[in-house]
Ligand SMILES: *[C@@H]1O[C@H](CO)[C@@H](O)[C@H](O)[C@H]1NC(C)=O
Ligand SMILES: *[C@@H]1O[C@H](CO)[C@@H](O)[C@H](O)[C@H]1NC(C)=O
Ligand SMILES: *[C@@H]1O[C@H](CO)[C@@H](O)[C@H](O)[C@H]1NC(C)=O
Ligand SMILES: *[C@@H]1O[C@H](CO)[C@@H](O)[C@H](O)[C@H]1NC(C)=O
Ligand SMILES: *[C@@H]1O[C@H](CO)[C@@H](O)[C@H](O)[C@H]1NC(C)=O
Ligand SMILES: *[C@@H]1O[C@H](CO)[C@@H](O)[C@H](O)[C@H]1NC(C)=O
Ligand SMILES: *[C@@H]1O[C@H](CO)[C@@H](O)[C@H](O)[C@H]1NC(C)=O
Ligand SMILES: *[C@@H]1O[C@H](CO)[C@@H](O)[C@H](O)[C@H]1NC(C)=O
């Protein structure tokens with residue numbers, strides 16, 4: 001008798017905002033070959049992405065409006081001080097006049113002018129106050145509207161997550177029941193199809209596919225800040241692994257002058273409680289950029305921020321705990337936009353953090369622009385070992401590392417990239433592949449893998465985006481008494497984009 005094989009079908013059918021899972025009503029079924037089968041689909045547009053975009057814009061508007069109102073209030077303050085001074089002077093003059101009498105017409109005119117002036121000032125002030133009141137009321141209404149929208153969003157979100165969890169639990173139970181009914185000798189062990197690849201392990205962690213993109217947010221500086229990077233702490237089991245960072249470059253698309261970190265996803269979503277680091281220094285009237293970053297290859301790794309130092313072939317590292325900056329030169333490395341990625345400026349160096357540690361990707365003056373992978377010592381910033389690939393760095397849009405394997409991207413259309421190449425630093429083997437990654441906009445300025453949640457973080461023309469990963473599943477020999485060819489290709493859903501909202 002052949003044992004029933006457990007299978008989970010995963011069909012993604014959405015465009016950009018795939019974020020809700022629908023489980024088919026039909027009870028767990030068995031197909032012709034006696035397999036337990038259940039279907040999962042992603043449905044488009046359930047999560048109100050448009051509401052998030054509206055909140056983004058409203059928040060941006062508030063910041064501008066509030067600054068505007070503050071300016072007006074400062075102006076009023078000065079006029080009131082002036083009014084007060086004039087009033088004091090008038091009181092003195094009137095007192096003198098009552099004591100000594102009016103001497104002549106000049107005296108009288110002087111007092112008359114002062115009174116007229118005061119009346120005019122008082123009118124101006126009340127007009128400004130009146131206008132400010134009205135404007136403040138509108139602002140207040142808008143704040144109320146936004147907070148109720150935010151509240152709705154959160155409420156929606158919690159329900160969605162809970163519902164999804166309930167569905168997953170039901171599904172697990174159904175699969176277990178089905179497996180048991182088939183007399184599976186592994187009964188009692190977790191269902192094979194639902195095991196996620198272990199965080200930190202590199203056992204057969206071969207990338208097989210990526211999900212649709214999930215647009216998390218626009219960066220905090222706005223639409224015009226098209227270059228930059230974002231993500232979490234990419235060091236395996238980092239102490240603060242839920243901390244987010246967002247680092248938009250200046251609009252010159254070169255200098256990283258400032259970046260922000262957020263302790264929680266909630267804070268990131270609402271742009272709240274940020275810790276902002278400023279890397280430029282003022283000297284008199286000029287700004288000094290020596291400690292600033294250059295290009296979009298930065299990452300946060302083990303609570304330090306790693307980046308290419310401005311105008312140099314140095315690697316820089318800022319310790320978030322004490323703000324201290326350390327730098328180290330990479331001899332012979334191409335720098336200052338000499339060998340960047342394709343259609344991306346100033347990214348001569350690209351950091352990555354994975355299960356195996358800290359990496360930096362670059363090219364060298366004497367490597368004819370070939371992409372070099374360097375293993376970096378996190379403390380000393382020294383490059384411990386390098387691997388030279390056959391790829392032209394300038395022909396690749398971006399790269400990321402998983403378990404010491406470099407994956408490289410190239411553009412196939414404005415909304416699609418292909419992961420077309422990989423290089424294994426363990427074996428020195430290169431391979432071609434073709435995994436399509438959809439984008440919301442043309443250019444992926446920064447693409448990084450996070451070993452702590454198996455997601456890819458992309459900074460896509462100012463939008464912050466994540467992808468879930470599908471790894472190849474290798475059935476364990478002890479798990480099935482009858483090995484099947486089909487098991488080899490079965491997909492495993494490593495994690496679902498929407499679960500991020502559970503952090504709220
Ligand atoms: C990756 O998944 C998509 C569906 O999201 C599918 O159309 C595509 O064929 C898959 N690619 C590979 C290489 O399996
Ligand atoms: C933001 O301001 C712009 C310009 O004044 C306006 O068109 C837009 O509706 C505002 N957005 C929100 C969400 O208040
Ligand atoms: C008040 O009187 C003093 C002395 O006469 C003069 O210097 C000052 O400018 C006056 N202030 C105003 C606001 O007119
Ligand atoms: C008016 O009286 C003031 C002193 O109170 C004096 O300084 C001024 O010269 C007089 N003007 C005329 C036109 O007499
Ligand atoms: C007082 O000043 C106002 C404005 O300058 C003028 O219109 C008015 O005629 C003056 N009054 C006298 C009595 O001069
Ligand atoms: C204040 O504004 C209201 C309407 O906005 C207007 O009717 C009133 O005349 C204004 N008062 C002043 C002193 O400008
Ligand atoms: C709140 O904003 C939304 C989106 O612009 C709008 O449709 C709605 O009418 C607003 N509600 C109030 C009470 O202003
Ligand atoms: C992170 O830093 C701590 C000390 O601050 C160290 O013990 C740990 O090994 C580091 N982790 C990685 C992945 O480098």
Ligand SMILES: CC(=O)N[C@H]1CO[C@H](CO)[C@@H](O)[C@@H]1O
Pocket residue numbers: 202203204474
């Ligand atoms: C570490 C590990 O589990 N490696 C296995 C990966 O899969 C191949 C077969 O596809 C095995 O031969 C390896 O032992």
